[in-house]
Amino acid sequence: MPQLRSVSAVGLVLVVAATTAACSGSAAGSTAGGGGTATTTSTGPRPAPTESNPPGDIPDNQAFVSYQPSAGPFRGFTVKVPEGWARTGHGPVTEFRDKLNSIRISAVSASSAPTVGSVQADVVPQLKRQVPKFSGPKVSAVSRHAGPVVLLTYKADSAADPVTGKVVRDAVERYAFYRQGHEVDLTLSGPVNADNVDPWRIVSDSFAWK
Known part of the structure; x- marks a missing residue:
């Protein structure tokens, strides 16, 4: 019986040795695969992905109201603007804004009519000097209810959102009456992917001299 215990002990030692060798071989294979040494590199946090433009569509049921300046030398016109939009003004410039869309009305003296x-x-x-990432300008003569008008279309970056800091790529239509x-x-400006053709036509067609 003592001889049997000695043999068992020897067998146990051999099993442990074989298991250790197998584990060591596996670890070596994982670090030296392909003839190189595997290392772990920390790349730090990834940059935030570029966001796609939000839709920015003006609702189909949007109501419009007439706006006419109440004072100043350029109060002789009216134009329809979306009801409920926030209004700001400074001198001859008035702006209406809601979320991602805006309407800017600027009145100036001019000795002659603008042309293409x-x-x-x-x-x-x-505008190229003043507007962030101004691109793709196209100038054309078009007709609206008020008569002939010069239309300038282009793309530009919006001002950064004061809360989120996000910037949206805008499509812009500028009518000179x-x-x-x-x-x-x-x-008239809104996100590039917005479908605002009809609302912008309502606004530009509504302009009238008084």
């Missing part, structure tokens, strides 16, 4: 050539030569370079020394520039 004058907008291309004067307005486009000015003119009568008897007065020019009114109507600028």
Whole structure:
């Protein structure tokens, strides 16, 4: 019986040794695979992905109300704007805004009516200097209910949201109306992917001299 215990002890030692060798071989294979040494590299936090433009569609049931300046030398016009939008004003400039969309109305004195050539030569370079990531300008002569008008379309980055800091890529339509020394520039802007063709047509077609 003592001889049997000795044999069992020897067998146990052999099993432990074999198991240890197998584990060591497995670890070596995992670190030296492909002839190299595996290392763990910390890359730190990944940058936030670029966000796609939110839709920014103006609702189909949006109501519109007439706006007419109540004071100043350029109060002789009216234009429809979406009801309920926040309004801000400074001098001859009035802006209506809701979420991602805006309407900017600017009135100036002008000795002559704007043309496709004058907008291309004067307005486009000015906006290129002032507007973030201004691109793709196209100038054309179009007709609205108020008569002939010069339309400038382009793309630009919006101002950063004051809360989130997010910037949206905007599509912009700028209409230049003119009568008897007065020019009114109507600028409509919203996200590039928004489907605001109909609301913007309502606004631009509603402009009328008084």
